[in-house]
Amino acid sequence: MFSFDLAARSGQARAGVLTTPHGVIETPIFMPVGTAGAVKAILQRDLVELGAQIVLANTYHLMLRPGDALVRERGGLHGFTGWNRPFLTDSGGYQVFSLEGLRQISEDGVRFQSHLDGSAHMISPERSIEIQMNLGADIIMAFDECPPSTAPREAIAAATARTTRWARRSQAAHTRSDQWLFGIVQGGLDPGLREQSARDLIELELPGYAVGGLAVGESKPDRERVLDDVCPHLPEAKPRYLMGVGTPEDIFEAVARGIDMFDCVLPTRNARNGQLFTSEGRISIRNARFRNDPRPADPRCACYTCRTTSRAYLRHLHMAGEIVAASLLTIHNLAYYLDTLRAIRQSILLGRFEEYRLETLRTLAAPSAEGAGTA
Amino acid sequence: MFSFDLAARSGQARAGVLTTPHGVIETPIFMPVGTAGAVKAILQRDLVELGAQIVLANTYHLMLRPGDALVRERGGLHGFTGWNRPFLTDSGGYQVFSLEGLRQISEDGVRFQSHLDGSAHMISPERSIEIQMNLGADIIMAFDECPPSTAPREAIAAATARTTRWARRSQAAHTRSDQWLFGIVQGGLDPGLREQSARDLIELELPGYAVGGLAVGESKPDRERVLDDVCPHLPEAKPRYLMGVGTPEDIFEAVARGIDMFDCVLPTRNARNGQLFTSEGRISIRNARFRNDPRPADPRCACYTCRTTSRAYLRHLHMAGEIVAASLLTIHNLAYYLDTLRAIRQSILLGRFEEYRLETLRTLAAPSAEGAGTA
Numbered sequence: 001m002f003s004f005d006l007a008a009r010s011g012q013a014r015a016g017v018l019t020t021p022h023g024v025i026e027t028p029i030f031m032p033v034g035t036a037g038a039v040k041a042i043l044q045r046d047l048v049e050l051g052a053q054i055v056l057a058n059t060y061h062l063m064l065r066p067g068d069a070l071v072r073e074r075g076g077l078h079g080f081t082g083w084n085r086p087f088l089t090d091s092g093g094y095q096v097f098s099l100e101g102l103r104q105i106s107e108d109g110v111r112f113q114s115h116l117d118g119s120a121h122m123i124s125p126e127r128s129i130e131i132q133m134n135l136g137a138d139i140i141m142a143f144d145e146c147p148p149s150t151a152p153r154e155a156i157a158a159a160t161a162r163t164t165r166w167a168r169r170s171q172a173a174h175t176r177s178d179q180w181l182f183g184i185v186q187g188g189l190d191p192g193l194r195e196q197s198a199r200d201l202i203e204l205e206l207p208g209y210a211v212g213g214l215a216v217g218e219s220k221p222d223r224e225r226v227l228d229d230v231c232p233h234l235p236e237a238k239p240r241y242l243m244g245v246g247t248p249e250d251i252f253e254a255v256a257r258g259i260d261m262f263d264c265v266l267p268t269r270n271a272r273n274g275q276l277f278t279s280e281g282r283i284s285i286r287n288a289r290f291r292n293d294p295r296p297a298d299p300r301c302a303c304y305t306c307r308t309t310s311r312a313y314l315r316h317l318h319m320a321g322e323i324v325a326a327s328l329l330t331i332h333n334l335a336y337y338l339d340t341l342r343a344i345r346q347s348i349l350l351g352r353f354e355e356y357r358l359e360t361l362r363t364l365a366a367p368s369a370e371g372a373g374t375a
Numbered sequence: 376m377f378s379f380d381l382a383a384r385s386g387q388a389r390a391g392v393l394t395t396p397h398g399v400i401e402t403p404i405f406m407p408v409g410t411a412g413a414v415k416a417i418l419q420r421d422l423v424e425l426g427a428q429i430v431l432a433n434t435y436h437l438m439l440r441p442g443d444a445l446v447r448e449r450g451g452l453h454g455f456t457g458w459n460r461p462f463l464t465d466s467g468g469y470q471v472f473s474l475e476g477l478r479q480i481s482e483d484g485v486r487f488q489s490h491l492d493g494s495a496h497m498i499s500p501e502r503s504i505e506i507q508m509n510l511g512a513d514i515i516m517a518f519d520e521c522p523p524s525t526a527p528r529e530a531i532a533a534a535t536a537r538t539t540r541w542a543r544r545s546q547a548a549h550t551r552s553d554q555w556l557f558g559i560v561q562g563g564l565d566p567g568l569r570e571q572s573a574r575d576l577i578e579l580e581l582p583g584y585a586v587g588g589l590a591v592g593e594s595k596p597d598r599e600r601v602l603d604d605v606c607p608h609l610p611e612a613k614p615r616y617l618m619g620v621g622t623p624e625d626i627f628e629a630v631a632r633g634i635d636m637f638d639c640v641l642p643t644r645n646a647r648n649g650q651l652f653t654s655e656g657r658i659s660i661r662n663a664r665f666r667n668d669p670r671p672a673d674p675r676c677a678c679y680t681c682r683t684t685s686r687a688y689l690r691h692l693h694m695a696g697e698i699v700a701a702s703l704l705t706i707h708n709l710a711y712y713l714d715t716l717r718a719i720r721q722s723i724l725l726g727r728f729e730e731y732r733l734e735t736l737r738t739l740a741a742p743s744a745e746g747a748g749t750a
Contacts, residue, residue, distance in 0.1 A: 038697055061695075066687075074688075078683075082683050173588055272698075291441070316441040
């Protein structure tokens, strides 16, 4: 039902094939974020056209609304949403730890108040796994403790040790054979803690491992150093998932260090704010220089938006607050991410990833990138 | 370049073929409203899949943003938006007359302040036609004065006479042969004024006529009485457009009186509020009884939304404030309107419109309609 096979390597970068009950995922992969069981502002058929292979959904949001029991009754996330390709759910840990002031942490788990209506809830490792079994994603995550990376070393050490205990409890609670449970390596920015976390979790022989606790405000060099510390300790034969990362530049750096899976709200959230990722760098469609610009959002993109609209029209729709602006820009930004990951994979298969990485990072860093609209 | 041919009659109801430079429109037709040059919350390709044959855009909104000069530079509405089927633009009259307190009316035209930024503008018949020539829709409307239907008879009489003078000025200002200019019959609820307005405008030998000043709060019987008064005076061989109307019930009544064209924000606006038109009557997707309902929005509909989603999922997305809820519900509501108009046309061609009208009105009025979700 499940397998992960490495098809090629280019330096530390890996091209793999991850088989799940709902289909095959070619890695490195970007997973669009569908917080409430739907990727924001885009229809499923448009996601399919873009070649999205897996969607991430958020346990915290779905347990509160519509409730995991209802989702289970309606056939799990696949039956409820009609998305018949793979899903991944997070553990809810990251979200509840973000509820500063509304949550209490103990060895048992986290008590918190809903951001929707203030109602009281508890997530323990067992409850997180119960919810995720009800949601029925193909890949689910162990419940972890995510302290801020700026917390004192002792606090991070304690949270990291607890994450291991919670991973054990998560594993013990998990009884569905049609789901893969991944562990999450914590340890903040401390190489020793990261290595310890990786070693402890690997003993559990989980089918995949994530690197958590990043993309929370640390610097880019710190983030890359953590990957340098962690990746060599992860099993070669298992998929590696960098949670919540990131920019296109971040993804190139992480693939170069051996990461296989990514998720991030950037392409979808930025789209709703009028920020576009293009082959020439980022642009804000609000910029007045696009007012009368007949060119597509990205001259090198073949997505529906770039095939059928001009920057002038996109800018107008965005400035007018039209919902279709969000849809059109979301289609393009996801096309950019998914196309980029496909190109990365192909470059790995051809043994020229490093060349492609340097070339792309150079283009994205070029001063002309910011001026993409003025050419 | 233009023609209008009647293919069949069933009682007073008419099935026609309206040929324009951007394609053929089969009447009776419903025109989705694309205020700012885009139908809200739906992509053009989804409109095409639904069989939308013409879109209405608003002169007032487009002159203010992005500006009609810019739209002209980008190739008119067709070039600017990429919609390559027919467009119709209104004259801007209805919108500026709605700016109570922000506008001054004179024989020359209407001075008003933008609802966007308070800037001062003027629309005269000549300026309205200039804007509409810049926008380049296939069908454009004469600039009319729309008093409230509750205004004193003298005020309505004066506005109606002015509408005729403004129609003459609109006609004189109009120089594009690739656009049809329609006149707008006014006269409030007064049969004499309506008849006079129709006679005066018919003398101008415009290629089509609209009935304006309705759908502004008058009762349903009043609205139908006006159509009873006006329609017999309109030329048989020319298209007839009832502006801003209406509910499915209204459309059946108007087709029965010989109207060919309709526009209304109801299907799109209601979709964004969670209100659905179905073959069993209207439902609010917010209703708690749909929480766990696996059925499609409308069991007799074949649109993308009804093919791929359940009421339970639609309700969840709407309650969670997801943009895709607006898109999915808009697709369904427009499918309902466009399918209904196609069925009306077919029933006219088969000579059984009256049967279909009575049958549908009975279904929509049945007490079970409101309970469609409880069966």
